[in-house]
Amino acid sequence: MEEIVISGPETYASVIQQQSRLLKGRSSSQGKKIELVQRGGQLELLETSAESSSTGSILRHRLAVDLFLKQQKSWPAAKQKPLSQAMGRKTRSVIDATAGWGEDALRFCAQGYQVTCLERQPLFALLLEDAMRVLAESSWVEKHTVSVPRVIRGDAVELLGADELVADCVYLDPMFPPKRKSSALTNKRLALLHRMIGEDADADTLVQVSAEHYPRTVVKRPNYAEPLWRKPNEQFGGKLIRYDVYFQTGGRN
Numbered sequence: 001m002e003e004i005v006i007s008g009p010e011t012y013a014s015v016i017q018q019q020s021r022l023l024k025g026r027s028s029s030q031g032k033k034i035e036l037v038q039r040g041g042q043l044e045l046l047e048t049s050a051e052s053s054s055t056g057s058i059l060r061h062r063l064a065v066d067l068f069l070k071q072q073k074s075w076p077a078a079k080q081k082p083l084s085q086a087m088g089r090k091t092r093s094v095i096d097a098t099a100g101w102g103e104d105a106l107r108f109c110a111q112g113y114q115v116t117c118l119e120r121q122p123l124f125a126l127l128l129e130d131a132m133r134v135l136a137e138s139s140w141v142e143k144h145t146v147s148v149p150r151v152i153r154g155d156a157v158e159l160l161g162a163d164e165l166v167a168d169c170v171y172l173d174p175m176f177p178p179k180r181k182s183s184a185l186t187n188k189r190l191a192l193l194h195r196m197i198g199e200d201a202d203a204d205t206l207v208q209v210s211a212e213h214y215p216r217t218v219v220k221r222p223n224y225a226e227p228l229w230r231k232p233n234e235q236f237g238g239k240l241i242r243y244d245v246y247f248q249t250g251g252r253n
Contacts, residue, residue, distance in 0.1 A: 004196065008036030012126065019123040023196060032195065036123070040066075043130040045123075047192055061189045063102045063131040065138075068110070075144040076112030082236035084111075086218045086243035091168040095214070096149075097156040097206065098173050101189055102128045105149045106135075108171070115149035116165060118156045121196070125153040157202060161209045169216040174203035176222050204228045211246040219244040 004023050006016050016036065035046040044062030079087075087094070092114060096105045099117035101124070108115045117132075119125040128151045135141060136148045152159065159165060175194060207229045210217040219228055223242050232244035 004032040004034060006034045006036070006123070012036055015122045015126050019121065022121065042134050043127055045127070045192070059188055061192055063106070063127065065131050065134045068106050069138055069140050072110060072140055077110040079111050082238065082243060085236045086234070086245050087169055088216055091216065093167045095165060095167040095170045097160060097170050097210065099128055099151070100124060100173070100193055102131055104171065104173060109146065109149050114147050116167065117149050117151045118159055119151065119153060120155045122153065125151060157206050157209050160213055163213055167214060169218060170210040170214045171218050172206060172210065173220040174206070174228070177225050207246065211248060215248045217246040
């Protein structure tokens with residue numbers, strides 16, 4: 001087992017050091033090298049392994065803002081069930097408390113929600129901040145006067161419990177538990193995220209804190225897994241994914 005090593009420009013040395021400290025003791029069967037670079041005007045991660053370095057194979061990871069913009073045909077974008085049902089008709093502002101790569105945040109932004117992203121992993125928070133900078137500079141944002149998601153670095157449990165952020169709904173998409181039968185990880189960016197941050201050990205605490213402080217909490221779960229907390233007030237879903245909804249005590253949205 002070899003350690004995961006992160007490198008990058010001196011400009012981002014403090015962020016790389018912070019992330020490296022969080023990775024201390026975490027290893028990979030092949031050994032991973034992660035390099036932070038800027039390409040095409042946006043920050044991204046280059047991933048290589050001891051096995052792939054000899055063949056020149058490199059995986060590139062970033063939030064594809066350019067592809068997202070090309071896909072926007074109308075404003076606001078249509079809201080798709082069952083997620084829109086789980087979010088609630090009255091919801092206008094959303095906190096994505098497990099922002100990760102930011103794909104859900106972009107989806108919410110395109111649908112007209114006011115979005116706040118929370119991310120405690122320094123390196124991923126940096127990538128999100130840079131991606132939202134690129135989005136803010138786009139003609140699409142200017143044309144439609146879009147509210148670009150803001151990014152806050154920090155622990156979501158602490159931030160949500162502090163009662164300093166305002167939102168109609170909190171959205172949570174923690175790491176899915178492994179299936180009883182192993183399956184290949186087809187999403188390479190998700191696989192990298194999992195290797196770097198591990199399991200969301202405090203996901204159940206996060207749900208409870210959110211439900212105590214916000215009108216509506218939506219938790220994305222695989223259908224094979226139990227709810228993270230008590231029995232949800234509502235559930236919406238399909239064959240593979242469901243959304244568990246919790247209402248704040250004393251209120252309902």
